[in-house]
Amino acid sequence: MAKRLDGTPKKDGFRMPGEFEKHKQCWMIWPERTDNWQMGAKPAQKAFVQVAEAISKFEPVTMAVSRRQYSNAREKLPAHIRVVEISSNDAWMRDSGATFVKNDRTGEVRGVDWEFNAWGGLVDGLYFPWDQDDKVAQKMCEIESVDTYRTNGFVLEGGSIHVDGEGTCIVTEACLLHESRNPHMTKEEIENQLKEYLNLEKIIWLPEGICLDETNEHVDNILHYIAPGKVVLAWTEDKNDPQYNMSAEAYEVLSNTTDAKGRKLEIFKLHIPTEILITSEEADGVDAVDGTLPRQEGDRQAASYANFYIANGAVILPVFNDEKFDKLAIETLQKALPDRKIVPIYAREIILGGGNIHCITQQQPE
Amino acid sequence: MAKRLDGTPKKDGFRMPGEFEKHKQCWMIWPERTDNWQMGAKPAQKAFVQVAEAISKFEPVTMAVSRRQYSNAREKLPAHIRVVEISSNDAWMRDSGATFVKNDRTGEVRGVDWEFNAWGGLVDGLYFPWDQDDKVAQKMCEIESVDTYRTNGFVLEGGSIHVDGEGTCIVTEACLLHESRNPHMTKEEIENQLKEYLNLEKIIWLPEGICLDETNEHVDNILHYIAPGKVVLAWTEDKNDPQYNMSAEAYEVLSNTTDAKGRKLEIFKLHIPTEILITSEEADGVDAVDGTLPRQEGDRQAASYANFYIANGAVILPVFNDEKFDKLAIETLQKALPDRKIVPIYAREIILGGGNIHCITQQQPE
Numbered sequence A, B: 001m002a003k004r005l006d007g008t009p010k011k012d013g014f015r016m017p018g019e020f021e022k023h024k025q026c027w028m029i030w031p032e033r034t035d036n037w038q039m040g041a042k043p044a045q046k047a048f049v050q051v052a053e054a055i056s057k058f059e060p061v062t063m064a065v066s067r068r069q070y071s072n073a074r075e076k077l078p079a080h081i082r083v084v085e086i087s088s089n090d091a092w093m094r095d096s097g098a099t100f101v102k103n104d105r106t107g108e109v110r111g112v113d114w115e116f117n118a119w120g121g122l123v124d125g126l127y128f129p130w131d132q133d134d135k136v137a138q139k140m141c142e143i144e145s146v147d148t149y150r151t152n153g154f155v156l157e158g159g160s161i162h163v164d165g166e167g168t169c170i171v172t173e174a175c176l177l178h179e180s181r182n183p184h185m186t187k188e189e190i191e192n193q194l195k196e197y198l199n200l201e202k203i204i205w206l207p208e209g210i211c212l213d214e215t216n217e218h219v220d221n222i223l224h225y226i227a228p229g230k231v232v233l234a235w236t237e238d239k240n241d242p243q244y245n246m247s248a249e250a251y252e253v254l255s256n257t258t259d260a261k262g263r264k265l266e267i268f269k270l271h272i273p274t275e276i277l278i279t280s281e282e283a284d285g286v287d288a289v290d291g292t293l294p295r296q297e298g299d300r301q302a303a304s305y306a307n308f309y310i311a312n313g314a315v316i317l318p319v320f321n322d323e324k325f326d327k328l329a330i331e332t333l334q335k336a337l338p339d340r341k342i343v344p345i346y347a348r349e350i351i352l353g354g355g356n357i358h359c360i361t362q363q364q365p366e
Helices: A039-056 A070-076 A133-143 A187-198 A243-255 A280-284 A326-336 A348-352 B039-056 B070-076 B133-143 B187-198 B243-255 B280-284 B326-336 B348-352
Strands: A023-029 A061-065 A082-085 A099-102 A109-115 A148-155 A168-172 A202-206 A223-227 A230-235 A266-271 A309-311 A314-319 A341-346 A362-365 B023-029 B061-065 B082-085 B099-102 B109-115 B148-155 B168-172 B202-206 B223-227 B230-235 B266-271 B309-311 B314-319 B341-346 B362-365
Touching: A023 A039, A023 A309, A039 A061, A039 A070, A039 A309, A039 A314, A039 A341, A039 A348, A061 A070, A061 A133, A070 A082, A070 B133, A082 B082, A082 B133, A099 A187, A099 A362, A109 A133, A109 A187, A133 A148, A133 B070, A133 B082, A148 A187, A168 A187, A187 A202, A202 A243, A230 A243, A230 A326, A243 A266, A266 A326, A309 A362, A314 A326, A326 A341, B023 B039, B023 B309, B039 B061, B039 B070, B039 B309, B039 B314, B039 B341, B039 B348, B061 B070, B061 B133, B070 B082, B099 B187, B099 B362, B109 B133, B109 B187, B133 B148, B148 B187, B168 B187, B187 B202, B202 B243, B230 B243, B230 B326, B243 B266, B266 B326, B309 B362, B314 B326, B326 B341
Parallel strands: A023 A061, A061 A082, A109 A148, A168 A202, A230 A266, A314 A341, B023 B061, B061 B082, B109 B148, B168 B202, B230 B266, B314 B341
Antiparallel strands: A023 A362, A099 A109, A223 A230, A309 A314, B023 B362, B099 B109, B223 B230, B309 B314
16 A cells, blocks of 8 residues: 555656645644753644644644654644654654655655655754654655655755746755765756656756755745746845845846746745844753754744745745734735735744744645 | 544444444554563564455555554565554554444444553553553544544443444453443443444343453454354363353353344354463563563463454454364354355464454454
8 A cells, every 4th residue: 555666756757746736635743852842842832733723724734743742732733633643853744754746647646755864964964863754754655555755865855845846846055965965966966866756857956045044955945936937035135134145146046047848937025034033031941952953042043934835725824923024925925826815823933943834844735 | 534522323323333344444553562472572573464464465454553663564564554653552453443333324434432441450451551552543543534432431442342233242241340341330331331332232241251361351252243143152062171161151142142133143163272371482482571461381372263353255264273173163164154265374473462363453344
């Protein structure tokens, strides 16, 4: 029912659909590690419940939970959200979970089970070990009776790619060419790997992502594919902000390229929120553990509105109680995605853990 | 997707189908506790693989496995068997798993999630704790998006009941009236509970089960409902065997009663195997742990051929390399179930753990 396949999705006629295509369901992981989430992860759990509830109004949600937290998660989540036991090392379903590919002719869905090394392994990974994270993709596919491709040795996180479902993928050099991912491979070899496993014709390389992003600047924090030919780009008008040049360079690349179908890209600029710094209280609420990236007072969080999740008919958008930019983000996205309901969720607790709503979700196509 | 329901199956129009009705799949749990299974549970794992493979030729099989053993189980089982992460305290899916009930009008299936106390709780339970076992039923139902009834406070194991799917259930007084199960309830109250949760009209009470059965003599070791009006009964012709009177009394009850539909029962006698005693080597291979029932040299095992599993079109039958009785059991069952293929599996490793093939399986109706 759930085979490990040789070959590649491209060879077998499977492609990764765009996030904006129809979903069967959304997967998430319950947060619990107290060396990443402040106050025993209780505020984060509350935020994850809000995200899950918001998505579940538009598509089914499955929450993966460890045996330790199973009863608590089941109690805290509404009954219509499915809760399954899956161990993990942390709660980033986008990155540790399966990337689903689909055969449009037969309708069959399969999983790509990338090698996961906690965003950098022994070079600059964020915690140790990551053995349970690396099994999440297979376990979710087994539950769904979905066959999987194991990309033996090729390290990738789902947040480091964004596809249009029509042959184009956007990535960052900062992440995919980092020595902590696949240092034994050339850029061309990495491109070929992506092309085989996602069924692509063209890779667009942005130099960088969001400033101080601990994932080595995943593309999903700076950009979002919202339709073929259309992207949202995190932006700032503040020339003194270190993000200014990073976004400007990305804009430069995007506006001077074409996608796999030869189209120019329409780019919607999405202004980043006012700088979010970790407070002393927030830093104190996190357990200090050797081998885990510490959270320190004054650390700037890699906050961006581009890290949203596209559900069936909706956009689940992180907001930050930011008087200046929350409203602008909602308006920008409503213009860019006029047919979808924009659902803002206060996401400070999620960004404190190092990512946002896109990072904690993974769509399974219909 | 997986609600906890008030009310009862009977009130909602659900009944437990007979095991001989069509299955959607079979559930099992991977054995691993080294204080019950000899030699690090490796020989038992091999036997469970054989059982799972045999069943999977007739219906899909899902194996529930802890995070510790997940990779090993996935490696040892063929790809077409689904492997899901579910923690447990031991591997008796019949007893800790859900009992499935079905609504014949809508086709909907639901789970009954009995309270589980490891065959006797603090009175005479077989190990401590049993908290993970008690969550197995809910977890399998969540995976299947099946709603569950939680029988708050009512203790029952799936192996202590056998139904005909038409209103009759057979149980043993030795188990259901034991002080370690529901001592606060009268026999009539227990009957009413069974009638509500399995949708029954009549309970037939056998006095006892199989000699030295550590489950307090579950009915599924001495008897098997193979069709409405037809049962198989574990039997011996040896008047010196302590089992002789136990089986004779059961025969007496069964031959002098009628089922819920007023039918007399056709009884097929299934001779038990030659006495199976635990060897010194087998006893030595089990970890000694406080609170777990010890395994000692010379202990008689509660071996019985009645502890088989009815799969779609087949009977998966425990055999013991018994020159005298294995063949007789196969012949008897082939006569009793002429339309099913009888598949014998060498099951010494399973009986050493305290049960047999019926105890380690649980059918989910179509």
